[in-house]
Amino acid sequence: MSAPASTPRGAWSGRELEVTLDRLAHGGAAVGRVDGRVVFVRGALPGERVRALVVDDRKAAFCHADVVEIVEASPYRIDPACPAAAAGAGCCDLSFVSLPHLRDLKTEVLTDTLARVGRLPDVEASVRSLIGPDDPGAAWRVRARLSVDGQGYPGFHRHHGAQIVAEPCIALHPAMYATVRDQRYQPGSDVIVVRDTEAQVHVVEIPEESAPRRGHSRATAQRNRARSGRKTSHLVAGSATATFQVGRRRWEIPSTGFWQAHERAPQVYSDTIAELVAAHRPLSGGSTVWDLYGGAGVFTAGLLDAAAAGGVELGQMHIVDTDSTALDAAQTTLDDLRVHVHRGSAQAVVDGLPTPDVVVLDPPRSGAGREVVEAVADADPAIIVHIGCDVAAFARDLGLFADRGYRVVELRGFDAFPRTHHVEAIAALVPASG
Numbered sequence: 001m002s003a004p005a006s007t008p009r010g011a012w013s014g015r016e017l018e019v020t021l022d023r024l025a026h027g028g029a030a031v032g033r034v035d036g037r038v039v040f041v042r043g044a045l046p047g048e049r050v051r052a053l054v055v056d057d058r059k060a061a062f063c064h065a066d067v068v069e070i071v072e073a074s075p076y077r078i079d080p081a082c083p084a085a086a087a088g089a090g091c092c093d094l095s096f097v098s099l100p101h102l103r104d105l106k107t108e109v110l111t112d113t114l115a116r117v118g119r120l121p122d123v124e125a126s127v128r129s130l131i132g133p134d135d136p137g138a139a140w141r142v143r144a145r146l147s148v149d150g151q152g153y154p155g156f157h158r159h160h161g162a163q164i165v166a167e168p169c170i171a172l173h174p175a176m177y178a179t180v181r182d183q184r185y186q187p188g189s190d191v192i193v194v195r196d197t198e199a200q201v202h203v204v205e206i207p208e209e210s211a212p213r214r215g216h217s218r219a220t221a222q223r224n225r226a227r228s229g230r231k232t233s234h235l236v237a238g239s240a241t242a243t244f245q246v247g248r249r250r251w252e253i254p255s256t257g258f259w260q261a262h263e264r265a266p267q268v269y270s271d272t273i274a275e276l277v278a279a280h281r282p283l284s285g286g287s288t289v290w291d292l293y294g295g296a297g298v299f300t301a302g303l304l305d306a307a308a309a310g311g312v313e314l315g316q317m318h319i320v321d322t323d324s325t326a327l328d329a330a331q332t333t334l335d336d337l338r339v340h341v342h343r344g345s346a347q348a349v350v351d352g353l354p355t356p357d358v359v360v361l362d363p364p365r366s367g368a369g370r371e372v373v374e375a376v377a378d379a380d381p382a383i384i385v386h387i388g389c390d391v392a393a394f395a396r397d398l399g400l401f402a403d404r405g406y407r408v409v410e411l412r413g414f415d416a417f418p419r420t421h422h423v424e425a426i427a428a429l430v431p432a433s434g
């Protein structure tokens with residue numbers, strides 16, 4: 001198909017293009033060009049030639065398309081490993097790629113995004129498994145939020161669609177499905193399923209909220225709520241709290257509360273943070289630590305225990321989070337007079353904290369943003385450890401830190417969401433002048 005680069009928006013909608021893909025983009029689509037125009041193709045891999053249907057053509061410079069036929073397949077293409085994704089669910093969007101190759105592609109995406117978004121072309125990064133060479137890329141998820149279809153079965157949403165796919169997702173442990181499938185749920189509700197360190201499965205049903213879900217009108221949402229007669233979340237199986245162990249410590253977390261999705265993530269991230277600090281600005285007696293977006297304080301515990309193991313007595317540790325239930329769990333588990341918890345947004349709280357030596361930040365997907373980055377840099381810590389689960393927001397934050405005089409000394413990427421396009425990354429930054 002041929003069209004000039006000045007093709008009006010929408011002109012390619014519904015058309016089939018034949019395109020060769022040359023790289024993976026942040027977000028999981030492969031990128032190619034047709035007549036000078038960028039095409040993002042979902043379901044394709046770099047090196048492949050495919051026929052693809054244009055599904056979104058609202059921008060002048062690029063359009064989005066879905067694969068309809070593989071003309072020349074990549075040697076790294078495999079049969080989709082995830083039954084739900086094979087049936088169209090948006091869960092494991094890259095389950096048709098061999099796991100080691102997908103990690104290489106994620107390394108390229110991370111490096112490229114650091115250069116383009118963060119203006120950090122010289123930072124080296126590689127994405128590694130959280131488990132090791134035998135990582136099966138299966139049953140890694142300890143926590144998932146499913147949606148309930150019209151027949152009362154839970155599943156994942158079709159990619160960009162309202163329809164729910166009830167096939168099992170490879171990321172969930174079979175015991176999670178066995179428990180969650182034991183019940184029928186109210187159509188339109190969501191179901192949270194958690195498998196904790198003691199292999200207990202907890203299931204909580206959350207009725208459709210006043211804001212209707214994708215594909216439902218406000219009237220449908222109201223009808224579903226009225227039919228169920230339930231307006232608040234309720235426990236379906238297990239208990240209201242889940243038990244998680246990291247190192248020698250245990251946490252009691254509300255079954256609907258935040259916990260890292262990958263079973264190995266809390267331990268690996270906690271160890272990584274302690275290792276990065278030890279390698280680049282070792283802790284000394286009396287050091288003050290900020291753990292921003294700290295949740296239940298897993299990273300504070302890791303630093304506290306690593307310091308104690310090295311015979312170092314830390315000073316004050318400040319955990320900041322908006323979630324009071326997570327902070328309650330932090331206080332119960334840490335039970336140490338040097339640990340202070342602060343409920344509120346990082347933006348609002350940091351100005352009132354004592355000067356830090358170490359700052360750890362683990363913001364949600366949207367990243368920390370300029371205001372928090374500037375407040376942290378102004379506090380002049382010897383080392384900052386920044387954790388991000390969205391490479392674009394993460395790269396933007398690192399770029400903002402660079403503008404304020406901090407340079408990345410080490411960066412590690414983790415395949416914390418195997419068979420998806422998602423990546424987790426942890427960077428250590430120190431003052432450029434030092």
Ligand SMILES: C[S@@+](CC[C@H](N)C(=O)[O-])C[C@H]1O[C@@H](n2cnc3c(N)ncnc32)[C@H](O)[C@@H]1O
Pocket residue numbers: 258259260292293294295296297298299320321322323326344345346347362363364
């Ligand atoms: C990615 S989680 C990290 C939690 C914790 N570090 C862990 O690993 O368990 C992000 C955390 O940020 C909290 N949060 C979201 N927005 C926030 C804000 N503006 N200020 C402080 N905390 C916030 C959430 O409640 C959540 O606990």
